[in-house]
Amino acid sequence: MLHKIQSIKNLTDSTYIIRMDKNNFDFRSGQYLSLGLPDDVNMREYSIYSGAQEPFLEVLIKEVKEGDVSVLLKKSKVGQMLNVEGPYGFFTLREEDIEKREFLFLATGTGISPFHSFVKSYPNLNYRLIHGIRLHEETYEKETYQNQRYFSAISQDSKGDYKGRLTSYLKTLKVDPNTLCFLCGNVDMIHDAYDILQEKGIAVDQIHSEVYF
């Protein structure tokens, strides 16, 4: 289905939010879509950044140097059409958990996208979000996350809440064994965080992950 671009917001030199017409695209927060230029067979998966009830569809994309699709999408213009397929995926919250359980969200880079959608869709969510990034400028729209629920672990500058990798910080963190944990982004972080959480006594069925690359 073709969706018209409403706006493109640059958050850093390489990372941008594309907002499109929603048309009648229904999804659950945490799901992803497949995106590409019209008539181009190259499409890529992107978690949906906007909330499920919002009247538009957004994705948060980092341009990968030498990448095919993320570079082309960055050059797209307001008013242009994009091809959207989906939604896909099961990285979603169970209705019965949403207002009852405590959540720990772990993201690297643009892996923050499904968590942004959760927070937009479920305003009463009890969560902590730890964002692993390289530079402070990658704290994408951190003002969205209220009550000091957002915590940055920054590896290459000292402007974050913690200087170092997300997984190093996670080792020091007290996590209640009943917490539901959602991990999204780079596969190395997800593997390491999985082990750390299990060492902290979190059951395997309380750990959910979405691997980007």
Ligand SMILES: Cc1cc2nc3c(=O)[nH]c(=O)nc-3n(C[C@H](O)[C@H](O)[C@H](O)COP(=O)(O)OP(=O)(O)OC[C@H]3O[C@@H](n4cnc5c(N)ncnc54)[C@H](O)[C@@H]3O)c2cc1C
């Ligand atoms: C379920 C799912 C959801 C995703 N959601 C998002 C999202 O919300 N935002 C987003 O920016 N990307 C997301 N991705 C990654 C995205 O699908 C593409 O892989 C990415 O945009 C690169 O595509 P490309 O065509 O530009 O590069 P390609 O030509 O396909 O790949 C070039 C290389 O870049 C690597 N790569 C992919 N992503 C990154 C990255 N972020 N940083 C560094 N290297 C990378 C690939 O492993 C590959 O080796 C998601 C992937 C999956 C599987």
